[in-house]
Amino acid sequence: MNQTASFFAALERHRAVFAAVEQYAEQSQQLLDAVLNCLQAGGKVVWMGNGGSAADSQHLAAEFMVRYKAERGPLASIALTTDTSILTAHANDYHFDTVFSRQVQGLVRPQDVVIGLTTSGKSPNINLALQAANDIGAFTVALTGRDGGLVKDIAKLPIIVNFDETARIQEVHMFIGHWLCEALDLEITA
Template sequence: MSEFKQSFIASLQRHRDAFATVEQYADQALQLLAAVQDCLAAGGKVVWMGNGGSAADSQHLAAEFMVRYKAERGPLASIALTTDTSILTAHANDYHFDSVFERQVRGIVRPQDVVIGLTTSGKSPNINLALKAANELGAYTVALTGRDGGLVKDIAKLPIIVKSDETARIQEVHMFIGHWLCEALDIAVLAEQGA
């Protein structure tokens, strides 16, 4: 067997190991769904943020809300704080990158909103400061995190901790939860429409 095939099979096994325990997050996923449904029913929005791959995942999930997942439905109010290069670079230049999301949260988040931070380590200062600010504003805060949960597990009202030390596996489970959330919202919206 080639070295590359061995690597592929080993990676697949680590993926299977990570997903073997995904059902343990079901209750937390249902809490997340309820919070998002309450938020949207109250005229709120879902705000996403992350760094690196988690920034891309944040943008991906915000797009699924605003455009569509599978069902034909109207937009679900959502935004990723990772997309405006002028804000990101101006803030990092004029202040500090640690507060780049906190400042945006203080500017746009309202009490009826849900703020979701993706951080595989739970130690990202910019995510943690932003979630603290969102708590102060009365929003519902969620952390999709990994490893031992880091500092964020004590900040977010709903920490969902993927018990893995491998960043890729943590991100894959985060996207599984995010995609399930989109599918559940599709089902709920269609049920409301009587479809």
């Protein structure tokens, strides 16, 4: 297959997954409502993921803290993926499976929203962290894919992108994240 054909094949897979994005509208509205309630109560939005989902978590936390489009104040948000000292010390001294749950136990409060990005729904460190957040009383969200894995039964709001290709799942996660930022801009600057 030449590269042009490969490009169009990838584009067709992108179109296929985005043809079904409408089905996430109600869950995305629930996410917006939870985040608005959180921020109005003085809470923060906490993000986490592994690999590309870690980068997406950092990206979305930055959109909250800095800005998306509108000129507005910072929205309290943090990605648990950014402190290399915590990540490496915990993985070395304890276990990588608990690298996020330890941070959740130390940072999360009941008024917070905790969002885990996991394309498989099977990431032990995400699942344990969301359970820890549930135990604290925070609102938990999973942006996941495939069949939802184990996380669909842990998060209070699982948003499952029913597709098997990691890149396409992540593209939908970022669409939902960017829509959330846009919707918050409209709500906050209205």
